[in-house]
Amino acid sequence: QVQLVESGGGVVQPGRSLRLSCAASGFTFSNYAVHWVRQAPGKGLEWAALISDDGTKKYYADSVKGRFTISRDNSKNMVYLQMNSMTAEDTAVYYCAREGGYCNSAGCYSWFDPWGRGTLVTVSS
Amino acid sequence: SYELTQPPSVSVSPGQTARITCSGDALPKKYAYWYQQRSGQAPVLVIYDDSKRPSGIPERFSGSSSGTMATLTISGAQVDDEADYYCYSTDSSGKERVFGGGTKLTVL
Numbered sequence: 645q646v647q648l649v650e651s652g653g654g655v656v657q658p659g660r661s662l663r664l665s666c667a668a669s670g671f672t673f674s675n676y677a678v679h680w681v682r683q684a685p686g687k688g689l690e691w692a693a694l695i696s697d698d699g700t701k702k703y704y705a706d707s708v709k710g711r712f713t714i715s716r717d718n719s720k721n722m723v724y725l726q727m728n729s730m731t732a733e734d735t736a737v738y739y740c741a742r743e744g745g746y747c748n749s750a751g752c753y754s755w756f757d758p759w760g761r762g763t764l765v766t767v768s769s
Numbered sequence: 770s771y772e773l774t775q776p777p778s779v780s781v782s783p784g785q786t787a788r789i790t791c792s793g794d795a796l797p798k799k800y801a802y803w804y805q806q807r808s809g810q811a812p813v814l815v816i817y818d819d820s821k822r823p824s825g826i827p828e829r830f831s832g833s834s835s836g837t838m839a840t841l842t843i844s845g846a847q848v849d850d851e852a853d854y855y856c857y858s859t860d861s862s863g864k865e866r867v868f869g870g871g872t873k874l875t876v877l
Binding site for chain 1: 770800802804806810811812813814817818823855857863864866867868869870871
């Protein structure tokens with residue numbers, strides 16, 4: 645079945661770096677874009693980053709732009725999120741999610757499905 | 770920055786109809802998507818393209834959109850439907866991807 649599994653979370657000091665991984669299985673990975681979405685403790689969902697199916701297009705939320713880098717290795721069915729210059733505001737559960745969607749004459753439409761179970765990142769001294 | 774606005778909470782008795790709204794200026798042009806997040810679990814897509822239901826989602830879940838408001842309706846809500854529900858969409862350019870603040874549905 646389609647599955648996404650995040651790893652790499654943990655406790656990191658402010659200003660330091662951390663790399664998250666997302667392992668995909670059960671589908672043709674190279675055909676799908678992948679997103680990272682995060683959720684601070686007790687808060688709502690926040691979209692963070694997107695990488696296209698071939699890895700050539702990358703998009704970021706303003707809150708992480710310039711600090712986070714999304715990448716993928718289609719030979720390994722993996723997506724990564726490199727997080728630098730981390731602050732307490734980056735404390736969250738980080739989910740990876742496959743993009744579903746389509747394009748027609750009216751435009752392109754996409755959603756997140758499925759999601760992984762998430763990995764917790766805590767930024768604290 | 771673009772915003773989607775949801776009520777913080779909705780409460781219904783079992784068997785009643787729950788309606789959760791999501792308002793945003795771009796919704797007349799952009800589809801709304803709805804996610805269910807049970808406590809301690811990952812979000813699950815329950816409605817896409819305003820009103821379409823993914824396979825495996827019960828028929829009691831439906832969606833609609835009119836003007837600047839999208840609505841998730843749960844007909845005959847069950848205790849098992851207690852969860853946080855998030856709407857998602859983009860701004861009119863499609864560049865800003867935004868979730869609503871979430872609505873806690875209580876069924877008791």
